[in-house]
Each structure stands twice: as structure tokens, then as C-alpha cells.
Amino acid sequence: MTGSCFAERLEHYLPLTDREKVALSRLEDIERHYRRGTVIRRENDRAHDIFVLRAGWMYSYVLLDDGSRQILRLHFPGDLVGTSGGAFVAATDSLVALTDVKLCPFEKGALSVLFEEHPRLAALLFVITQAERVSLTDRLASLGRTSARARVAALLLDTIDRLRLMNRDIGNSFHLPLTQEEIGDATGLTAVHVNRMMRVLVEEGLITRSNSTIIINDEERLARIANYINRYAELDTSWLPAPR
Amino acid sequence: MTGSCFAERLEHYLPLTDREKVALSRLEDIERHYRRGTVIRRENDRAHDIFVLRAGWMYSYVLLDDGSRQILRLHFPGDLVGTSGGAFVAATDSLVALTDVKLCPFEKGALSVLFEEHPRLAALLFVITQAERVSLTDRLASLGRTSARARVAALLLDTIDRLRLMNRDIGNSFHLPLTQEEIGDATGLTAVHVNRMMRVLVEEGLITRSNSTIIINDEERLARIANYINRYAELDTSWLPAPR
DNA sequence: CGACCGTTTGAGTGCGGTCAAAAGAAGTGG
DNA sequence: CCACTTCTTTTGACCGCACTCAAACGGTCG
Numbered sequence: 001m002t003g004s005c006f007a008e009r010l011e012h013y014l015p016l017t018d019r020e021k022v023a024l025s026r027l028e029d030i031e032r033h034y035r036r037g038t039v040i041r042r043e044n045d046r047a048h049d050i051f052v053l054r055a056g057w058m059y060s061y062v063l064l065d066d067g068s069r070q071i072l073r074l075h076f077p078g079d080l081v082g083t084s085g086g087a088f089v090a091a092t093d094s095l096v097a098l099t100d101v102k103l104c105p106f107e108k109g110a111l112s113v114l115f116e117e118h119p120r121l122a123a124l125l126f127v128i129t130q131a132e133r134v135s136l137t138d139r140l141a142s143l144g145r146t147s148a149r150a151r152v153a154a155l156l157l158d159t160i161d162r163l164r165l166m167n168r169d170i171g172n173s174f175h176l177p178l179t180q181e182e183i184g185d186a187t188g189l190t191a192v193h194v195n196r197m198m199r200v201l202v203e204e205g206l207i208t209r210s211n212s213t214i215i216i217n218d219e220e221r222l223a224r225i226a227n228y229i230n231r232y233a234e235l236d237t238s239w240l241p242a243p244r
Numbered sequence: 245m246t247g248s249c250f251a252e253r254l255e256h257y258l259p260l261t262d263r264e265k266v267a268l269s270r271l272e273d274i275e276r277h278y279r280r281g282t283v284i285r286r287e288n289d290r291a292h293d294i295f296v297l298r299a300g301w302m303y304s305y306v307l308l309d310d311g312s313r314q315i316l317r318l319h320f321p322g323d324l325v326g327t328s329g330g331a332f333v334a335a336t337d338s339l340v341a342l343t344d345v346k347l348c349p350f351e352k353g354a355l356s357v358l359f360e361e362h363p364r365l366a367a368l369l370f371v372i373t374q375a376e377r378v379s380l381t382d383r384l385a386s387l388g389r390t391s392a393r394a395r396v397a398a399l400l401l402d403t404i405d406r407l408r409l410m411n412r413d414i415g416n417s418f419h420l421p422l423t424q425e426e427i428g429d430a431t432g433l434t435a436v437h438v439n440r441m442m443r444v445l446v447e448e449g450l451i452t453r454s455n456s457t458i459i460i461n462d463e464e465r466l467a468r469i470a471n472y473i474n475r476y477a478e479l480d481t482s483w484l485p486a487p488r
Numbered sequence: 489c490g491a492c493c494g495t496t497t498g499a500g501t502g503c504g505g506t507c508a509a510a511a512g513a514a515g516t517g518g
Numbered sequence: 519c520c521a522c523t524t525c526t527t528t529t530g531a532c533c534g535c536a537c538t539c540a541a542a543c544g545g546t547c548g
Contacts, residue, residue: 047480062381062385064385064389064390064471065468065471068389069389070384070385070388070389072381072384072385073381083374083377084374084377084378084381085480086370086371086374086480086483087371087372087374087375087378087479087480088374088375088378088475088478088479088480089478089480089482092378092381092475093381107483108480108483109483111367111370111483112367112483112484112485113485115359115363115364115366115367115370115484115485116363116485119359119360119363119366120359122359122363122366122367122370123355123356123359123366125370126330126355126359126366126369126370126373127330127331128331129370129373129374129377130327130328130330130331130332130373131331131332132377133327133328133373133376133377133380134328134331134332134336136377136380136381136384137306137316137317137328137336137337137380139384140314140316140380140383140384140387141306141308141314141316143384143387143388143432144314144387144431144432145308145312145313145314145432146308187388188387188388188389224309227308227309231332231336234332234333235331235332236291236330236331236332236333236352238333239330239351239352239353239355239356240356240359241356241357241359241360
């Protein structure tokens with residue numbers, strides 16, 4: 001164990017050298033704890049830092065002029081969070097802790113060292129960023145061209161597949177600490193309609209709910225109605241430079 | 245002039261060294277021409293190559309099971325196209341030429357050299373990828389939380405701002421070679437409703453149309469109703485490593 | 489135990505979709 | 519260069535999915 005959560009995630013795609021692991025562990029020198037509901041950073045705040053999410057769930061969102069909210073992405077342990085700070089002086093989105101979280105902030109300048117001394121890690125970072133971009137385009141198609149029922153289904157599937165990345169033995173159920181309001185803000189629906197769609201999925205036997213635990217009964221059929229593709233299974237790392 | 249279209253784009257953010265320019269020009273060694281309407285690459289094709297778009301417009305899209313199409317992004321001269329190929333063996337989207345185009349394909353392995361020998365360029369590539377990711381999240385909020393009228397307005401504004409990146413003296417008008425069907429597929433609307441919304445924008449005096457030329461009469465008000473932010477104006481390159 | 493937040497359900501509305509048809513523009517072949 | 523076809527735009531009438539508003543119910547945390 002290197003103690004680096006991010007290294008652990010990256011090793012799913014590629015075995016890392018010791019030097020690389022040490023470099024990555026630098027990003028997690030500082031660990032901070034935040035309570036459920038804490039706003040870690042607001043849109044337009046200065047974006048000095050990027051974060052490694054070590055434990056707990058977060059999400060990023062934007063508020064529109066009319067007061068409505070769009071949740072841009074859920075974040076799970078092992079994720080790099082607030083990466084848009086790498087491109088802009090001011091944060092483009094807000095970050096909230098959905099559960100209690102352990103978060104490791106690092107200055108974006110720390111990436112500079114990575115790019116200079118660890119070209120393979122930098123390239124892997126690029127690959128992962130591309131995968132996230134593709135995941136966003138999947139959601140774009142979901143919001144633009146699929147029904148409310150399909151959007152809710154897609155959110156559930158995306159969530160379980162991403163949880164599986166860091167936790168192999170999840171099976172077909174997981175705890176979902178999102179309110180229906182939040183599911184609505186992620187899928188572009190109202191809380192009321194999310195409720196109805198969840199009930200429909202239950203009635204169709206596709207999922208089961210008890211409290212905030214979701215059981216996915218028929219993953220294949222759910223994926224078909226949601227037009228969902230699991231993008232996280234396999235990345236192409238064949239072209240990366242040699243490790244240092 | 246280096247002859248590299250991509251280098252020219254990057255110099256808007258950062259003056260490049262001669263060595264860097266030479267490295268970038270490698271990516272444009274091969275230039276191919278395609279006619280308007282040509283499908284350059286289909287979803288699930290092998291994604292060996294990434295492209296520099298030298299001239300003309302393109303777009304990337306996905307088809308859903310029910311036959312509907314979501315246009316994921318428009319591409320303009322100076323853009324890197326098909327970058328998702330960097331992360332996946334098979335293409336995640338299809339690429340089509342909207343006008344006649346000049347396109348420079350390069351193997352994704354060529355990026356490896358960039359990461360090893362030009363850390364600053366690699367980091368700049370990372371920055372630009374992040375900016376594109378943010379642009380996608382803006383569209384996500386647009387599709388998820390804004391009206392049809394606002395979505396069409398946002399598409400027009402995003403287009404003109406991106407054209408301005410490579411062509412300073414565009415003013416407030418541009419030629420839009422998209423059909424209303426295509427605008428619909430980009431904004432998650434039907435062609436019929438796009439037509440209606442365009443007419444509304446004209447009636448409100450916000451834009452003027454003649455043939456396929458768009459004049460933006462009141463950019464500020466249009467941006468307000470569209471909830472639009474120009475993300476391309478300024479990127480934070482302060483943290484990048486030293487050039488080589 | 490009460491206050492609060494989230495879930496659930498019902499009734500009615502409206503934005504954007506669907507279907508259809510006609511007019512206009514652009515490409516194609518003789 | 520014209521006749522024909524096909525694609526695109528435009529407009530009208532109607533429909534339905536998802537939204538709004540409202541109220542009741544249930545869980546949870548001071």
C-alpha cells in the first residue's frame with residue numbers, strides 16, 4: 001500500500017513504478033475532513049487547488065440565473081475533483097460534500113512536476129480526462145435525446161459502475177445518498193417526476209428500493225432502456241510513454 | 245509562420261518556442277481533403293488516429309437505439325478532433341465534415357513524444373482538454389435546465405466565440421452551415437421547434453437571418469437569456485512547466 | 489414530541505413533440 | 519440551361535411528457 005488513493009485508482013489501468021507512486025502520494029500530503037453538506041468551494045472562488053477524493057461522495061454543480069441547479073458530476077473515492085481549476089483562474093463550478101468526506105487538496109502547480117518528471121503519469125492523466133469527457137458526452141446524449149425514465153436509469157448504472165472501480169465486490173446493490181431533488185438536478189428533471197420514474201422502474205421489476213439502498217435486478221435490460229454504455233471498464237493505455 | 249494550424253491556436257494562450265512549434269508541426273505532416281457530408285470515422289471504428297482540423301467545420305455525434313442523433317460538439321479550424329481516441333481503442337463517436345475540410349490525421353502514439361519531450365505542451369494540452377470539458381458541462385446545464393429558446397441562443401453564441409479564436413475580425417455575424425435539423429440534434433430539440441425559436445429570436449430583435457448568415461444584434465442580452473459564458477477568452481497557463 | 493426535510497400521490501397545465509402539407513432552395517442529370 | 523428530384527424551411531393543428539402546484543405522509547434529528 002502506498003497510501004495514495006489516486007495511485008490505487010490508476011493502478012487499475014496500469015501497474016505503476018515506485019517512483020511514480022511516490023510522486024502521486026505527494027498530492028495527498030494534506031488530508032482534510034468535511035461534514036456532509038459542506039460547500040467546499042463555490043463557483044467563481046479562486047481555484048488554486050485540485051483535490052483527490054479519498055473517502056465519501058461529492059458532486060459539482062452550477063446555479064443558473066433563475067435559481068435552478070444542474071449537477072454536473074458525482075465524485076467517488078479515487079476521483080480527481082475540481083480539475084477545471086487546472087484551466088481557469090476562477091472555479092467554474094461549486095463543490096459539495098454529499099456524505100462526510102476525506103479530501104486531499106493540492107496546488108495546481110504540483111501538476112507541473114508531474115508533467116516534467118513523470119510523462120507517463122501525465123499521459124495517463126490525459127487519458128483519464130478524455131474518459132471523463134466521453135462520460136460527459138454520454139450524459140449530454142442522455143439529457144438531449146432520452147426519456148425521463150431512461151435518464152434516471154442511466155444515473156443509477158453510471159453510479160454503480162463507478163463505485164465498482166474502487167470496490168470490486170459491490171454486487172448489484174448500493175447505498176444511494178442522493179435526494180430525489182438531487183437526482184432531478186443531475187438528470188434535468190423535477191424531484192416529483194424523478195419519484196414517478198423510480199416507481200415505474202420498480203414496478204417494471206428493473207430495480208428494488210428500500211430506504212436509500214438500490215438493488216439493480218436486471219442490469220442488462222436497464223442498460224438497454226437507458227442507452228447506457230460502461231466507459232470505465234477499459235482504457236487504451238497502449239500508446240503511453242515509458243515509465244520513469 | 246510555422247505552417248502548423250494547431251500551433252497557431254496554442255499561441256493564443258502562450259508564445260511557443262521554435263522547438264515546440266517544430267514538434268507540433270509533426271502532427272500536421274499529412275493533410276487530407278474531404279467533401280462536405282463525408283463521414284470521416286464511425287462510432288466503434290478503430291480509433292488509431294487523432295486529427296488537427298485545418299480548414300472547414302466538422303461535428304461529432306452519436307446515434308441512439310431509437311435512431312435519434314445527438315451532436316456532441318462542433319469543430320472549427322485549429323481544433324483537435326477525435327481526442328476520445330486517446331482514451332479508447334474504439335471510437336466513441338462519429339465524425340462528419342459539415343463543409344469541405346482539410347484534416348491532418350496523426351497516430352495517437354505521436355502524443356507520446358509530446359509528453360516525453362515537451363512537458364509544457366503536454367500540460368497545455370491538458371489545460372485545453374479541461375476547457376473543453378467545462379464547455380461540455382455548460383452545454384449539460386443548457387440541455388438540462390434551460391428553455392428551447394435559450395439553447396438555440398447558446399449554440400449561436402458558442403459558435404461565434406469559437407470562430408473568433410482563430411479569426412479576430414469576425415464582428416457580429418457569421419455564416420452558419422448547419423441545417424435546422426442539425427441545430428436540433430445539437431440542442432436536443434426537433435427541427436420544427438428550432439425553426440420556431442429562431443423566428444422568436446428574430447422577432448425579439450436579438451438576431452437577424454439572411455440565408456444561412458446569422459447577425460447577432462444584441463450579444464449581451466442574448467448571452468443573458470442563454471445563460472451563456474464565454475469560456476475561451478482566457479485560460480490559466482500560469483502553472484505550466486518551463487518550455488524546452 | 490414537535491419541527492423539518494424528503495417522499496409520495498393527485499389534478500391540471502404548458503412546453504416542446506408529432507404529424508402533415510406547402511413553399512422554397514439546392515443539387516442532379518439530360 | 520432547364521426539368522426534375524430531393525432536401526430544407528416554414529406554418530398549422532393537435533398531442534403528450536414532464537412541469538407546477540398542492541397536500542398528505544413518513545422518517546429523522548434536535
